Amino acid sequence: MRQNRFAMAVTAAAFLSLAQPAQAADPVVIGVSIAQSPPGSVVQGTQVKDGIEIITKMINDEGGVLGRPLKIVYEDNQGIPEKGRAAVEKLISRDKVVAITGGHQSSVCLAEIEVAHRYKVPYVNTNCWSDDIRAKGYPEVFNPGNYNTRVSTAMAETIGAMKVKNVVAFAENTDYGIGQAKILGELLAKQSPDVKYKYVALDRAGKDFTPAVLPLRANPPDMVVNVMLPPAAYILMNQLYEQGVAPSAKTWFYDGAGIADYPDFWQNVKEAGKYMLAFGLYHPQMPMPDIGQQVGQTYQKEKGHEPNRLIFQGADSVLQIVRAIEQAKSTDASAITQALKDMDYEGVRGKFKFSQEPGYSFQQWVDIPYVTYQLTEVDQPLSKTTLIQATGQPLHADKLVRPSN
């Protein structure tokens, strides 16, 4: 009997010792909810995914996280809030992910964070700009990406420095678009009360914006601002150009949606993109840590064209979760949340710590770097564009050029 017990104990120990390494090699799973099919912005989703794939490979090549491989589980939210909500629910309850990231459309993020908050699972917002996401004050939601107030502040400063008097913004009818257009109006009213500003909301699924453009022909403003994403933004630009409204000798065209570095930008706008002034979250002349440069080079090698901001933002979101796990030495959700809150993070795009100030800056990388540049030739690569304002530097409006007609 005693021998039998001894044999059973030895067998159990052998099983446990065999089982232990397998358990140690279980992957750490991060959930990514992005638009991989229409009607969502598949263009953005693809870029976020490309960045995530690059950094995941880099992390796994260096031994993974806490000695375990890193695994990404993707869910397609189709850019629809309800689908995003379901995707996050599934990632948390079925795939047992340790954190969620990838969000790149504000209306979807606003739905997803409700689920993450309910389960108390950390949610790293990759590219949802709406201030409302921050203003909710959810302790699980972290924002290393851009936000509407940041863009609008930068644009209001630029508009003030350019001394334009009459500005019309075209904004897509989404949380992001309307939110950004409204904030820009409020900031202009404070900083440059002489500027007459109005915004027009356009359907992001629209294909003809000519009726919105035609009234500007008779009475052209000094500047037209874009707060729309492709493909609607491209159609709007072509129609503004076709009607001779902007860019023109009288009217500047200023993009506040960060579309100039999209890989399909020039193919879709051609002449309409020349002389465009752009707010940018990435420019080859921006200082970038080694790891960021590595991500950019890998992307360029794999895809054959320059990277854009979303590649870096996607990569940064995952890297940040990994660093938090390493700092917490745990994959427990509350430990990761605490680590994200406390840590000084040096990532793909630079060094920062999340602000804890309530409102739009809650758990936000407040001083996210940006540049302002102008496209001066058709098919111009980003590296050849004219930098009007380098990161943290004053604006050089004297470098701007206008079309002759």
Next chain:
Amino acid sequence: MLALDLFVNGLIIGLYYALMAVGLAMIFGILKIVNFAHGEFYMIGAYTYTLIALGLGVPPWLALPAAALAGALIGWATERWLMRPLYTGYGSWGLMKDEYAVVVTFGLSLLLINLFDKVIGPYPMRGPALWDAPRLSIGPFMMSGQKLITAAVAIILMVSLALFIKRSLWGRQIQAVAQNRLGASIAGIDTARASSIVFMASGVLAAIAGALLAPVINPAPDVGIFPAVKSYVIVVIGGMGSIPGSIIAALLLGVLESFGAVYLSYDYRDTYGLVLLILILLLRPQGLFGERAREV
């Protein structure tokens, strides 16, 4: 001057709508079904034109007939493989399973959108212009050369279609099938072939619309959803199955949206058509040019 600009723009947009809606109206008129994949015929035309012209370097004027051919093929294939089970074996339209057509065409729509998304990619792809004049002044009006050509081709196509339906043997057969499928069949008309021709013609019209607008709308896999929705509204306003009704309703909708967007509110631009639709359904349920029908 702004009013005139808006009127001309509204007419041009109306012509684009008409190209799409007429094909849908034909299918409904002849087969009494709504093709929910009609927008994807348009998308296939836009992509065929763009990919052939940009990818193979074929001149745009030659890529246009290729797009028409692709439209005819998808129309033929849809009718032959997906629609024919609907009426094969049934002696009467009364026995037809309407829900079959809804489910099948809706499924086809989703399949095509996602197939193009995965195979071609999600990026919008602007097609080359047939007339590369992005900014053209014609008197007081400004428009691109492509828009002008599209409007002209749309008029030519719709006149040709009207002549085909009225004058040709096939056109008369189609009219007979539309009036009474069983009667036409007894009279010796190949009703399956007539249905096939209707689907092919519908595919050609939608595909040419997509190709002509490829330089204007920057096609992406879901590009057909928006014009398809407009087409459904137009077909009901014009009178289900009425081709002239669809053309008039399309022009009316184009002008209404153009004026409404400026003088009422741009935010509600897409609702003007729906308001008109509700009014028509309340006051003249058969549509502007539809005929009251009674089933026995």
